[in-house]
Amino acid sequence: MRYSKIRNMEEFAAVSGISRPTVSKYFNDPGSVRASTRARIEASLKKYDYQPNVFAMNQNRRTTKNIGIVVPNLADPFFSEIARRVELACIDAGYSPILASSHGSPEMERENLLSLRSLKPAGVLLAPFGRMSDEDAVKDISDDFPLVLFDANIGDVGQAFVGTDNAQSVDLMVEYLCRSGEPPCFFEMKSPSNPNANKRRQAYLDSMQRHGREPSIFQADGEGWHFEEIGKTEGGRLLSSKAFDTNTVLCSNDRLAIGMLSAAYDLGLRVGHTAGCDIRVAGHDDHPFSRFTCPPLTTIAQDYEAIANRAFNDLFEMLEQGERLSKRAETTFEGRLVMRDSA
Structure with a gap:
C-alpha cells in the first residue's frame, strides 16, 4: 500500500498516533522516550518513510531548550x-x-x-x-x-x-441567574488589574440587553491584586447599605466573590438560592478555592x-x-x- 508523502512532523505524529511533543522529544534524544514508544516511532518511520526536516530542527540551536x-x-x-x-x-x-x-x-x-x-x-x-x-x-x-x-x-x-471566551462565559452565567431567580447586578473593581474585567463588564451589558433586563453595575474602589480584601470591604459596604437592586450579585471574578461571601457572613446574611436566603453570589474563573467557600461558589470554569x-x-x-x-x-x-x- 502506498502512502502520500508526509511533509512535516505534525503529519507524522498524526498518522503514527503519537503526540507531537513525544515525537519531537524522540528526534532530539531517542533515549529520552520509553522503549515501547521508541519502537512505535521507529516502526512508523519505516512504514511511512519519513525523514524529519533537520534544518527546521536545528534552526534555533543558538538558543537553549x-x-x-x-x-x-x-x-x-x-x-x-x-x-x-x-x-x-x-x-x-x-x-x-x-x-x-x-x-x-x-x-x-x-x-x-x-x-x-x-x-x-x-x-x-x-x-x-x-x-x-x-x-x-x-x-x-x-x-x-x-x-x-x-x-x-x-x-x-x-x-x-x-x-477564555468572556462573551460566551458571562452570557452563560447571566442566562442561568435570570432563569433561576432575580437578574444579577454586576460587581467589579473601578480600576481592574486584568483586561478580562473590561470584557466581562461589556459581556454583562450585552447579555442583560439580550434578556430584556436593566443592567446595574457597581464598582469598588481599590486597585492591585488584593481582590478578596476589596470584595469584603466594598462588597460589605454595598450590602450593609442595601445598594444592590436585586438579591443576585455577579462578581467579575471569584476572588471578589470570595471577599463578598466573607462580608455577607459578617453581616449575618445567608447566601444561597434556597428559601430563607438573603442574597445569591456568583463569580467567574472557578478559582481553586471556590468549591471550598461557605457556601460553595457558583461560577464559570475556565478550561x-x-x-x-x-x-x-x-x-x-x-x-x-x-x-x-x-x-x-x-x-x-x-x-x-x-x-x-x-x-
Whole structure:
C-alpha cells in the first residue's frame, strides 16, 4: 500500500498516533522516550518513510531548550494552577521551563522579560497585565523570540493568543441567574488589574440587553491584586447599605466573590438560592478555592488544561517548524457553568 508523502512532523505524529511533543522529544534524544514508544516511532518511520526536516530542527540551536513562562502573580492560585499545567506541557516535550512571577508589578514584568532575553530562551509564554504592561518590552521580546500570550491579550503583539471566551462565559452565567431567580447586578473593581474585567463588564451589558433586563453595575474602589480584601470591604459596604437592586450579585471574578461571601457572613446574611436566603453570589474563573467557600461558589470554569496545552502547542509549532506562524493565531475556549450552593 502506498502512502502520500508526509511533509512535516505534525503529519507524522498524526498518522503514527503519537503526540507531537513525544515525537519531537524522540528526534532530539531517542533515549529520552520509553522503549515501547521508541519502537512505535521507529516502526512508523519505516512504514511511512519519513525523514524529519533537520534544518527546521536545528534552526534555533543558538538558543537553549529553555521556555520562559511569565505570569502576573504566582500568589494568585488561578495563575499558579495554569502555570503548573504549562510547566508540565513543557517538560513533557523535553523543554526546561523557567517560571517567573511579576508579583503584581508591571515594572517587574518588564524586568522579567529583560532577564529572559539574556537566557536566550527557545520561546516565551506570557500572561501579561494587559493595558498596564510595557507594550514596547513585550514587542521587543516578540521580535526576537517566538512569543505566545495567554489569559490576557495585547492587541496584535506576539504570534498567538489563547484565553477564555468572556462573551460566551458571562452570557452563560447571566442566562442561568435570570432563569433561576432575580437578574444579577454586576460587581467589579473601578480600576481592574486584568483586561478580562473590561470584557466581562461589556459581556454583562450585552447579555442583560439580550434578556430584556436593566443592567446595574457597581464598582469598588481599590486597585492591585488584593481582590478578596476589596470584595469584603466594598462588597460589605454595598450590602450593609442595601445598594444592590436585586438579591443576585455577579462578581467579575471569584476572588471578589470570595471577599463578598466573607462580608455577607459578617453581616449575618445567608447566601444561597434556597428559601430563607438573603442574597445569591456568583463569580467567574472557578478559582481553586471556590468549591471550598461557605457556601460553595457558583461560577464559570475556565478550561485550564486546554488553555495551557494550546498555548504551548502554538509555541511548539513555531519551534518545530523553525519559523513564525504565517498569521497571528487567536484561540478562545468556552467557559462551563458550575452550579453550587451560593447561587
